[in-house]
Amino acid sequence: MALELSHQRINASLSEVESEAETLQKTRPPFLFLHSKTVRSTFNNQLSSAGESLAALTTGLEKIERLRPMLHAWVEDELETHLRTRHLGYVRGLATHRYPEDWERYGRRFGMRVQRFTEFLHNLRASLSKLPAEMITESDPTLSDLYSRAAKVGAAVDAEVTFFNHLADVQRGAVAPDPGTMRRQLALSCETNVNWLRSLPVGQALRGLSDFLANYQVQIQQVRVAIVSEGNLSLPDGPKAVRGFVLPQWESLRKMVRLELDPDAIGLLVADTEKLLEGHL
Numbered sequence: 001m002a003l004e005l006s007h008q009r010i011n012a013s014l015s016e017v018e019s020e021a022e023t024l025q026k027t028r029p030p031f032l033f034l035h036s037k038t039v040r041s042t043f044n045n046q047l048s049s050a051g052e053s054l055a056a057l058t059t060g061l062e063k064i065e066r067l068r069p070m071l072h073a074w075v076e077d078e079l080e081t082h083l084r085t086r087h088l089g090y091v092r093g094l095a096t097h098r099y100p101e102d103w104e105r106y107g108r109r110f111g112m113r114v115q116r117f118t119e120f121l122h123n124l125r126a127s128l129s130k131l132p133a134e135m136i137t138e139s140d141p142t143l144s145d146l147y148s149r150a151a152k153v154g155a156a157v158d159a160e161v162t163f164f165n166h167l168a169d170v171q172r173g174a175v176a177p178d179p180g181t182m183r184r185q186l187a188l189s190c191e192t193n194v195n196w197l198r199s200l201p202v203g204q205a206l207r208g209l210s211d212f213l214a215n216y217q218v219q220i221q222q223v224r225v226a227i228v229s230e231g232n233l234s235l236p237d238g239p240k241a242v243r244g245f246v247l248p249q250w251e252s253l254r255k256m257v258r259l260e261l262d263p264d265a266i267g268l269l270v271a272d273t274e275k276l277l278e279g280h281l
Helices: 002-026 037-086 088-095 100-128 141-175 190-197 202-232 246-260 263-280
Strands: none
Touching: 037 088, 037 100, 037 246, 088 100, 088 141, 100 141, 100 202, 100 246, 141 190, 141 202, 190 202
């Protein structure tokens, strides 16, 4: 919402400055070089100021366009997390194969978390391979920080599997005595394994990491197949063929925020939005 309003304001200002620059060019004194130094200086300063304003506004628009997809993805992800924990109707709808768009998002979300965690594991292996085999990894601040970040990302992967198993339990309760289609998946224990590795000397940690990666890749594929299979069974909800729950909820929130938003506070809101992105993306 903040970026949208900023975009509107900058566009309006850009049109105004472009109009002023065009008018300035049209009113350029003929044979300017023959005029006094004061006249030439005044005109050139005005023209330079207009050019700087155009450049600044154009840069602002470009920045907004860069931020928009990042903010969209972050808000969508946070709203999904909120609905999973606070909206039982949404969870039940997923478990009983409604909302195909949200099942598709679940698959993308799981894939993105897996990819990020896998990148951390490869970076961890590359860092460990440069150190002495007997070294205790926690004694290296850089490596310790990498372990901490890998554990945090691993916990996000674990949460996706935990949620799938929760959906399986909800489905079983909703369709009983039918056993349902969802089967609980084995816990990946990504966070636990990372924390275990960090307690080992480098040589043992490398061997443990290789073993974990081999099992992890197999289990990840099983979970991915399970998510895709359940998603393929989902159908739009209700006679109006509502394909998803999350995005309509987001649109409702946007309308509420727009009604309550003070346009005069947009500058502060944009600054807060930028800080939010820096902290989470």
